[in-house]
Amino acid sequence: MENKLIDSYKDLGLYIHIPFCVKKCDYCDFLSGPASEETKRLYVKALIKEILSNRDLASEYLVKTIFIGGGTPSSVDGRFIGDILEAVREVFPVSEKAEISIEANPGTLNEDKLKEYKKAGINRISFGLQSVDDRELKLLGRIHSYKEFEDNYLLARELGFQNINVDLISALPGQTMEQWLCTLEKVILLKPEHISAYSLILEEGTPFFERYSEEDQDEDLDRRIYGKTREVLEKAGYYRYEISNYARPGYACRHNSSYWTRTNYLGLGLGASSLFHNIRFHNEENMQLYIENSHNRKQIRKDIEYLDxxxxxxxxxxxxxxxxxxxxxxxxxxxxxxxxxxxxxxxxxxxxxxxxxxxxxxxxxxxxxxxxxxxxxxxxxxxxx
The missing domain is CATH 1.10.10.920 (Arc Repressor Mutant, subunit A)
Structure with missing residues (x-):
């Protein structure tokens, strides 16, 4: 596809939403949740129909980034991920140098899935670790241990993945500076290319919101953690390129950067959001309606806003x-x-x-x-x- 004059293409990013997880984390307010294997199968089939419905516009664009997020994309059969990306390539011109990311929960990953991702062309894995302390992981409602993360991280390296992000969360209720620095320093020793370090936000409608209040979070400590994070990570060779994101040179997340620079992106899947030629919209959030109507992209688009x-x-x-x-x-x-x-x-x-x-x-x-x-x-x- 790239033999065509590249200047005639418009840059495009794709976000692909997999709305499933084994168990919703206690702090999470994303559109996600547990589902049966049959629902997952029907959803992937519907998602592919949505992808195929974009044939009429796809030829004008060159996909530079693809981000498969959730939910927990690693909670579905690895072959489904290959099927989804095969459909994308059937419809869209995809750059040979495209950044193709997938989010993964260490509790739902294994060697077979990692091999399927490699075969499908995924070249960036974003591990949702959050903490190296198993007690903190339990507090957050995570389904994995630190060892499960470490084993899968090392396995990903053995299989040739050379661009890995690790997500971390600070400012947990009762967390000390020393505990946070232990997490940072342990992750740094693994030498991931990218680290995302977010402060916990109490989102309404989550178990954390019901369980804790803002008084349970030390705002002064949160600010000190924020400053110390930058100091520690920069000393280790990571530069902050965005408020909560750090990378080794050359490894800033190109997909997320496209959001902040307002590059056109299409959200595919249940509830996925898009910015397309200064029009913002999101997809249908009702699973049954999405599955029934995904073949008609106009029918599943909601809250269309033309930006003046x-x-x-x-x-x-x-x-x-x-x-x-x-x-x-x-x-x-x-x-x-x-x-x-x-x-x-x-x-x-x-x-x-x-x-x-x-x-x-x-x-x-x-x-x-x-x-x-x-x-x-x-x-x-x-x-x-």
Whole structure:
């Protein structure tokens, strides 16, 4: 496919949602849950129908990234993953250098599945570890032990996977700085290419939200953990390229970066979200309706929002500022035909004076203080209707 003039293609990312897991984690509010093997089979069949329904638009795009997320993609038969990616390649031109990621729970992984992933062309695995402490894993409602993670991680290396991410969660109720640093240092010894380090958020509707309150989380400790994480990881050779993401040089997640830079992406599967030519929408969230109607992509699209210029500028700012390199003033003018100061002059002035933003070489980015107060800063870039 890439023999065609590449300049004639538009870049595209694909997100593929697998909404199944053995057991929903106590902190998770994602669209996911346990299901029978028959439901999984019917879902994958429906997902492939949705993929095939995109034939009429696919030829204009070159898929640069694919991210298979969930839920727990590793909870389904590994052959299903191969079938899904085969359908993608049948419909879409996929770059030979595409980043193809899959999320995996160590409690649902094995050698056969890893071999199926390798055969299917997956070249990046994102392990949901969260902690090296089995007591903390139990607290979180995880179904795996640290040893299960370590065994599968080493097996993935033996099978040739050279781009691995490890997800971690800090600020657990009762967690100390020493416990968090133990997790960080143990993971660093494994030398993954990428580490995502998130603070626990108490999401409404989850067991954690019912069990704990904000008073159970030490906000001051959370901030100190945030700063220490950067210090420890940078010393180990990881650079922070986004608020919660660290990578060795050359291994920043290209798919997630496409979200923050507003590259076109299609969400495929139950409830999956998309940004396509400044239109945001998500898929049907009812499993039965999705399975019945997935062959008609227009029928399963919900909450379609056409982003006007103001909405596009807002997203450019508060998504772009998540990345440590920030946003480029010239790109803002190229996209919107306006100098950024004409739109956000007062906000920028205030944020510069308060030490929340800096500007260097036409790049505007969050300072360390700004990263710490990022939600406050982002909210300033919302424009009045």
């Amino acid at each position: 210029k103001n909405k596009q500028m807002e997203e450019f700012m508060f998504l772009g500022l998540r990345m440590t390199e920030g946003i480029h003033k010239n790109k803002f003018k190229d996209l919107f035909g306006e100098d950024i100061e004409n739109i956000y002059g007062d906000v920028l002035k205030q944020s510069f004076e308060e030490g929340l933003l800096m500007e260097e070489h036409n790049h505007i980015f969050l300072t360390e203080k700004g990263l710490d107060l990022s939600n406050v800063v982002m909210a300033r870039f919302l424009l009045d209707e």
